[in-house]
């Protein structure tokens with residue numbers, strides 16, 4: 377029989393996890409319950425339901441800049457938040473296409489990250505925005521970069537009994553306002569809703585005053601054991617005009633990082649062929665946003681991408 381605890385504070389949640397053998401956190405339950413009901417996972421011996429922990433809620437704008445997302449922030453909150461849509465648009469793009477309205481109203485940021493699916497929507501946007509996690513566990517609190525937290529399909533580097541408390545995102549761009557930034561996330565999908573990424577890409581760009589690329593980051597979804605950032609993009613694009621040629625250089629680097637599998641949704645060959653397309657689209661949309669041009673949010677997806 378599964379036992380159930382409903383802590384009201386982070387400290388209570390951490391204590392329950394430490395003292396209850398086999399205890400597993402449940403937030404919205406949209407990954408965990410589906411995994412159990414579909415037979416992929418046994419019911420845990422004990423559930424620690426964190427939905428009543430108020431200190432895990434809310435989107436804050438710390439005085440030093442950037443953003444702090446409580447672990448219980450839902451995809452619907454993220455997709456609809458004005459500051460996220462303006463300055464961290466890749467996250468809004470991603471959360472806006474998770475599942476259905478019901479999934480987005482229930483599924484949380486912390487659950488998406490801790491579940492660590494290679495196809496998780498928030499992974500690549502968090503990577504390009506340089507996000508860090510606040511974790512709380514029996515040994516205290518610590519911070520870890522998202523890139524160091526995601527370890528493989530369903531695996532993270534969380535220590536036993538650790539809770540994701542919040543996600544911290546640094547302010548994009550320079551504090552003096554001399555540059556402008558934009559980010560975007562695109563996903564290849566076969567239908568318009570209730571879909572899982574076949575391939576996804578996120579991009580964050582910073583434009584210098586003369587319109588050239590001052591900085592750029594790209595990350596990939598569903599083409600490796602975890603979402604991964606593409607190394608070398610910043611160096612390859614710095615100082616260049618944001619042209620198709622420059623985007624193609626980043627796309628080439630991305631293809632070298634991708635190691636997709638074949639499954640029911642796509643072959644490895646097809647996924648690999650779509651990586652450059654996703655990267656070019658994400659970069660083009662990020663640049664458009666950095667310039668202040670209109671770019672629909674979320675970025676329209678299609679099952680008819682052509683290289």
Ligand SMILES: Cc1cc2nc3c(=O)[nH]c(=O)nc-3n(C[C@H](O)[C@H](O)[C@H](O)COP(=O)(O)OP(=O)(O)OC[C@H]3O[C@@H](n4cnc5c(N)ncnc54)[C@H](O)[C@@H]3O)c2cc1C
Pocket residue numbers: 400401402403404405406407408409410426447473474475476479482483484485486487488489490491495496497498538539540541570571572573
């Ligand atoms: C119909 C449907 C469609 C979906 N579509 C998408 C999609 O398009 N894209 C996508 O990325 N996902 C999708 N999902 C998956 C899911 O909705 C998201 O990953 C969601 O963000 C999970 O959040 P949750 O709060 O429901 O997680 P839960 O199911 O509560 O937890 C997931 C895992 O994370 C752990 N966990 C949860 N919160 C914490 C925490 N604060 N600290 C430590 N561990 C924690 C749990 O123990 C569990 O292992 C879909 C799910 C469904 C049912």
